[in-house]
Amino acid sequence: AISLTFTLPLSYENRIKGVDGVTMVARSNWFGGVYRDPKNFFAQFAVSDNYLDLYPEFIVPPTQRADYERDRRGALIGRQLADQYGFNIGDVIPIKGTIYPGTWDFVVRGIMEGRDESTITRQMVFHWDYLNETVRKKTARQADQVGVYVIGVDNPDNAAAISRAVDNVFKNSLAETLTETEQAFQLGFVAMSNQIIAAIRVVSYVVIVIVMAVMANAMAMSARERITEYATLKALGFGPGFLSMLVFGESLIISAFGGGLGMLLTPPAARFFKQAVGGVFPVFTVSHDTMAMQAACALVVGLAAAIVPAVQAARVRIVEGLRAIG
Numbered sequence: 001a002i003s004l005t006f007t008l009p010l011s012y013e014n015r016i017k018g019v020d021g022v023t024m025v026a027r028s029n030w031f032g033g034v035y036r037d038p039k040n041f042f043a044q045f046a047v048s049d050n051y052l053d054l055y056p057e058f059i060v061p062p063t064q065r066a067d068y069e070r071d072r073r074g075a076l077i078g079r080q081l082a083d084q085y086g087f088n089i090g091d092v093i094p095i096k097g098t099i100y101p102g103t104w105d106f107v108v109r110g111i112m113e114g115r116d117e118s119t120i121t122r123q124m125v126f127h128w129d130y131l132n133e134t135v136r137k138k139t140a141r142q143a144d145q146v147g148v149y150v151i152g153v154d155n156p157d158n159a160a161a162i163s164r165a166v167d168n169v170f171k172n173s174l175a176e177t178l179t180e181t182e183q184a185f186q187l188g189f190v191a192m193s194n195q196i197i198a199a200i201r202v203v204s205y206v207v208i209v210i211v212m213a214v215m216a217n218a219m220a221m222s223a224r225e226r227i228t229e230y231a232t233l234k235a236l237g238f239g240p241g242f243l244s245m246l247v248f249g250e251s252l253i254i255s256a257f258g259g260g261l262g263m264l265l266t267p268p269a270a271r272f273f274k275q276a277v278g279g280v281f282p283v284f285t286v287s288h289d290t291m292a293m294q295a296a297c298a299l300v301v302g303l304a305a306a307i308v309p310a311v312q313a314a315r316v317r318i319v320e321g322l323r324a325i326g
Contacts, residue, residue: 024152033095064110078121223309240314251306259298
């Protein structure tokens with residue numbers, strides 16, 4: 001399809017099967033329903049029965065898949081989704097349709113396990129035929145429409161040539177196709193995610209600058225309040241370098257405390273974030289490099305915030321400082 005929002009006729013399936021190199025064609029439609037509350041977002045797809053044959057990374061026990069194929073309202077849900085909402089086999093999941101109006105009740109007949117940790121299993125699939133038959137009864141003009149055709153090829157090295165051949169079949173038709181590898185298709189979503197990540201990174205830099213400004217202001221106020229103490233230390237023979245080290249030490253201790261607290265809270269925050277957006281970032285862990293960057297940022301903030309107060313403390317005049325006592 002050109003995109004997920006534009007459908008293709010069901011009649012295209014047989015024509016795609018006729019292209020040299022095509023071994024299998026599966027159907028998929030984005031359902032886009034709501035489970036109880038709009039914030040409970042997860043992907044739902046109406047798929048043909050051979051859809052999972054093209055995705056070996058999804059593992060479903062044979063008995064569960066057989067039960068799913070026998071039940072017209074049956075659905076398969078991913079392990080991550082089942083764990084998040086507590087779904088079990090036999091449960092009925094009511095989904096309020098947005099693209100396809102009405103409340104749809106699906107029966108959990110199987111749970112899809114991921115082949116490895118990187119496999120996203122936060123989605124639900126159900127029968128495309130069930131969707132199509134129901135839509136035909138309610139809105140006939142929306143029937144026999146396919147969101148995406150997923151194609152299996154005989155040789156991955158020929159994927160580009162087969163994609164061009166498929167697109168040439170439907171060139172200049174009322175519904176032209178855009179055939180690309182699954183990797184290229186997913187990169188389109190990754191590109192959108194990269195924009196989000198870039199925005200988060202910019203906000204992070206702004207927050208660091210704000211923290212640095214607040215820290216510098218706090219250290220400057222502290223230095224002004226301790227002018228008499230610094231003058232007394234100078235009168236006792238302590239040099240400017242010692243006074244500067246006092247200021248830097250205080251600033252570094254404060255920044256180390258704040259940075260350490262942030263580092264302790266990072267792993268649980270990452271786990272919460274992964275639960276919230278696990279469908280986008282299936283593997284979201286805090287690396288040692290990230291922790292090292294946190295420590296480095298805390299060090300930089302502590303040093304930068306103490307520069308001006310340290311200079312003020314080093315330059316304080318004994319007479320002016322002691323005069324403030326009187």
